[in-house]
Amino acid sequence: MAAAADHATPTYDRMKEVKEFDESKIGVKGLAESGITSIPRMFIHSPEALSDLKKPNSQTCTKKTIPLIDLSHFNSPTERHQLVEQMRDATSTWGFFQVINHGIPKSVLDETINAIKAFHDQPHEVKSKLYNREKERQGVMYSSNNDLYRAKAASWHDSLTIWMAPETRRAKEEDIPEVCRKQIVAWESHSTKVAEALLELLSEGLGVEAERFKDLGFLEGKLVVGHCYPYCPQPDLTVGITSHTDSGLTVLLQNQVGGLQVKHGDEWVDVEPIPGALTVNIGDFIQIISNDNYVSVEHRVLAKTSKEPRISVVAFFNVGTQADSDYFGPLPELLSPDKPALYRKFTVPEFNESFFSKGLDSKSFIQKVRL
Template identity: 60%
Template sequence: MAAIASACYDRAKAVKEFDESKMGVKGLSESGIKTIPQIFIHPPETLKDIKSNSSKKTTNSIPLIDLSNVNSPTHRPNIVKQIKEAAKTWGFFQIINHNVHVSVLENTIKGIEAFHNQPHETKSKYYKRDEGRGVMFASNNDLYRSNAASWHDSLQAWMAPEAPNGDELPEICRKEIIEWDLHGGGVTSMILELLSEGLGLESGKLKELSFGETRVIVGHCYPYCPQPDLTMGITPHTDPCAITLLLQNHVPGLQVMHGADWVDVNPVHGGLIVNVGDFLQIISNGEYTSVQHRVLANSHEKSRISIVMFLNLSKWKGEGYHGPLPELLSPNKPPIYRDFTQQEFFDNFYSKGIDTKSFIDKVKIQN
């Protein structure tokens, strides 16, 4: 009977029906289902990794960096050193004392949570698949490009270089998104300076190249999943951008690959998480490293909320290309990646589901 059921299963039809319902996984979860739809079930090799990891304990954690003395000539060099080491060996680090008040962080989380907690009939007017601009609510950006859907919904708002009209943003979280773009943008500006200095460049170099001028804020919701061992919150991937700034509530789930182990990333009160994207790995000629990370499906009654700010450049060189920064190259340090075009970069991202370093692999120079 199972074989017959499998033979009759039409995945494309099931995906389309779920998408057109506009209810997202939050709607499925709130409907009281006990088993998840087949489109969310992941292959055995992924699930085996989740189960085997659950019994493996590691005391490792991503580096925690205190920025309270970042403007002190005495302390700044050590902070730069810490960030450089973290960006090279972990690809992730958590920052505290970043000059954003905890109330701003909490209000941002509450605003995104309030949006996702609305009835799906209310949220559905924002539900669409128009990636790369404006405001979009959807479940799984790569729903039609992936082999298995993941258990999360997302509100996406492109804030720069072209900001949305105020009334495009949902009223229930409009103020919070605009305020977070301001505060988060300030934090990432400071991080870009420190990363520049870590490469031995002038502090303003990455900002001068317009990194940070393309920003998108994505508010993820990972609601309760009745069968968390059969699916993922988000599958293992690296971020294609330059850097990512992450704010999350205290529901666990985020894991980072370090060596051969998946390491839990537990939020610190008032902390923000920064990670290196593929673009920064390439332009730093491998000095900084983007690493795999994933989110496990949520087995807790309370939804996991995370607000991600992705940053990338807005101005491409000449005819629209980029590659390792010339300042970082020498006869002793030749380029390990080739130059690539803007079109190549976007075609790679929008042609498939999220994955790990597929673009880096394409532009790596083979010796």
Template identity: 60%
Template sequence: MAATDAAPSTYDRTKAIKEFDESKMGVKGLSESGITSIPEFFIHPPQTLSDLRSSSRSSPGAVPVIDISGINSIADRPNIVRQVRDAAKSWGFFQVVNHGVPAPVLDDTINAIRGFHEQPHENKAKYYKRQEGQGVMFASNNDLYRTEAASWHDSLQVWMGPQPPVSEEIPEVCRREVIAWDGHAKDVADKVMELLSEGLGLEPGMFRELTFSDARTLVGHCYPHCPQPDLTLGITSHTDPGIITVLLTNRVPGLQVKHEDDWTDVDPVPGGLIINIGDFLQIVSNGEYKSVQHRVLANGMKEPRISIVEFFNLTKWKDSDQYGPLPELVFPDRPAIYRDFTKQEFLDNFYSKGLDNKSLIDRIKV
């Protein structure tokens, strides 16, 4: 019988990933090198690629845009609370405008993060590492060694709270803007959390008392041009693990949200900030608020997509080191739908694998 089997592959995926990681060049370095095809470990499985191709990228509606300029108005605040509550329950995503952050600050922050990523390789390489949890870290794909397929983005991460780094640790090219943005993003998050708390029938300051904005990580993503955007993703579909996320982005498209089984493009409005609900808030709200899948498509445009994400989580766990649905939101006719979980269980779930969708929520359902 004639031999028809193909020759065995000589591709060593582990070696290829290690060589890429140790080069410290990131995907921006690959893009700038003039490659016309992406390394194999960036290619996603057929089911993911099929989903990308089948996505109509049409919207069964649009992500809500909420004007919060009237939050201190007795007449306007109830309507704003209602809008935020409804968006958090049905979409898990919304945009806020008239949030109090001046437009020049938004532009300066985007330009500073872009400036970091556009530095020469040797300037960025000294920050390249994989020690997560504190300080400053530059890397491509924080889950590079845990995920099935890498995605086309690089990230500067700065752990801003509860123990911020010494300012000199932050790259000088964006130091002033990173420190300033942390303050602005926290102010917006605190305003939004007041509205979310009221939407649950709780006191406005309850989330602040529970330290829901004290643990903060600022991540400056860069999605450079990808020569084969139909074979990979900018970031894979996932839900955020924490309380809420505040996102500032330039106008290069790519972010999509899963809504009613369709992928919906999120088109940033001028001067707006994008807010989304995390898994932790879905749990403590006893399912009232929803964290939803979202992803970023690989960028086929020449201009890089820049996004500055600030993740908010709590620092003060309960005395028992467990968290679950808030007792104020559990009733005889609406019992707890999630069990309590520990801080270690929360951390282990996130750091043991690549980005995914609601794995902790699925694990602790009653």
């Protein structure tokens, strides 16, 4: 009898729910469009994780904003040093900033957002052909939650992921969905120019050669990700994307639906979309190499009840080399008896192994290699 009683109260099988969702290939957009009024249990985050989602009373808290940097003086012999200082201040205190006058035409920005939205708006039968988890580190992949099987709870977003470099991982152009192919290729080209300029300024901010970050290979690993955060019926129980830090240099284009938040001290600060601006942040790899002169900062995206989805297009720039023999650590030029290395050396495979072995999280690798 006892066995029968046990059988009458089945325990929740999270992995079964995850597998069924994954195999359906409908993504969270498919769930939202199916008319659900409550989200599946696999998306519900723990009370601790949700505890700081509540908005503080706006009358009692100052409305902070991340720094805004005008890149129009990049080629000015007299103004460039001021630009370097602005970036150094922003990156050492916030780790995040927005840039304007970056040289990418507004038409390219709009077309890129529209193309990623058009991809996610396609019928399920079309998108599902690209749905997979096998190409996490190469080619083209459409999926919901790249850490679906590794995270404690799923988040409310779908993504199109396209590797653009190195050559061994790069997607064939014909494999990029036709609905956004031309725009993705253009976005890669334009965002790379912006990244190159930013890496120069970051190098100069450390007092090293302008080409230092580029020479380390930070333009050799390139990944473009087009996220869609659709309508969520219970945004207080989940998140659009969980709190995490990035790895290298990140250049983000977003539509006018907010939701991105950055951790600054003990509070979460909204990143208000500015038309025509790009949002930039540095990741753990750069914090380590800069020996803590620059900081990698936690950020997240809230789930929303807005009918208009949040669309973001991210270009990630990382060291492309995969060799076990290439060691990275704080730049020797920054070290002295007064300023010793704060981190041990590590390889890119060790960094990647740490990243891909668990759900998105914050700074665990930084803690692992800190001396």
